[in-house]
Amino acid sequence: MEKIAIYGKGGIGKSFIATSLSVSYAMSGRKVLHVGCDPKHDSAIRLIDGQVEVRTVLDVLGDDPTANATAQILNRGRHGIDACEAGGPEAGLGCGGRGVARMIEYLDETRLLETGGYDVAIFDVLGDVVCGGFAAPLREGFARKVLIVVTDQPMALFAANNISRAVLAYQRNHVVLAGLVLNQVDTGTDRGIIDRFAARIGTRTLASLQHDTRIMDGERQQRTIVEHAPDSVPAHAIAELGNTVMAIRPDDVPLPTPMTDQEFFAFLREGNG
Secondary structure, eight states, rough: OOOEEEETTTSSSSHHHHHHHHHHHHHHTTTEEEEEEEEESSSSGGOOOSSSSOOOOHHHHHHHOOOHHHHHHOOOOGGEEEEOOOOSSSHHHHHHHHHHHHHHHHHHTTTTTHHSOOSSSEEEESSSSOTTTTTTTTTTTTOOOOEEEOOOOOHHHHHHHHHHHHHHHHHGOOOOOEEEEHHHHHHHHOHHHHHHHHHHHOOOOEEEEEOOOOHHHHHHHHOOOOOOOTTHHHHHHHHHHHHHHHOGGGGGGGOOOOOOOHHHHHHHHHHHH
C-alpha cells in the first residue's frame, strides 16, 4: 500500500495537488483513502458531490470519545474515494495540530489502513511542521513518501526546508522525501531557484504544474483539474506525477540535507545576488 503525505505552505495549491492525485489514482482503478489534515477541513469536500456535511474526527469523537466513528467520518466521494477530515478547534481556540494527531491515533486504533482494502492513502497536511500535531503522519510512520508543494516564494521554500528537517528527524520511521512539486501560480515563476533549492536540500523536482485558468474554474465547481479539463497540460502532469511517485523505491531515496535558518537566508541572498 502506498502512503503519501503532501505538505507545503498554506495557500500555494497543496490541496489542489493532493485531491487531483487522489482522483487520478482512483480513476486508474485504485482504491483511495484521502485524509484532510487541516483545521479548516476544506480538502475532502472537493471530492464529494452535493451539499454533504463532512463531520471531522474531532467532531465525532468530541460527541462520544468511545464511538466507533468510522461510518461517521468516512465520506464516499467521486470515483469511489473514501474521504475524511481531521478537523480542528474554533479559530483562536486550542491547538490546530490536535485534530491531525487525533486522526492518526484513530487510524492506529482502528487499523483502518490495514483493513480498508486501500491501495493508496493520501494525507493532505497543512503548512510547515512547527508542532508535533502536524508532524504526526511522519512521527507515527503513517506516511512513507513525502511530497512538498512549493512555489518560488521565499516563505514557501522556508516551509519546505522546515518540512525536510522533519523528514530527516523521523527517518527511523522509514519516511523519505520523495521530492518537490512546483506549482506555478503565475507565468513568471523562477524555475531556477526551485532547482537550486532542490539540489541544496538533497532532493529533486518531480513535477512542475503550469499556470492554467481552468484550475480555478474547476475549483469553483469542486472539481479537480483531472476531471474538469482532463486534456489540459496540468492534468497530464498530475497523471505523470502519480506514476512517478508510485515508481519511487523508498530504500533508494537519499536522506534530505536541510539547511539551518541562517543557511537558508544566505541561500536566498545568493540567489538574488
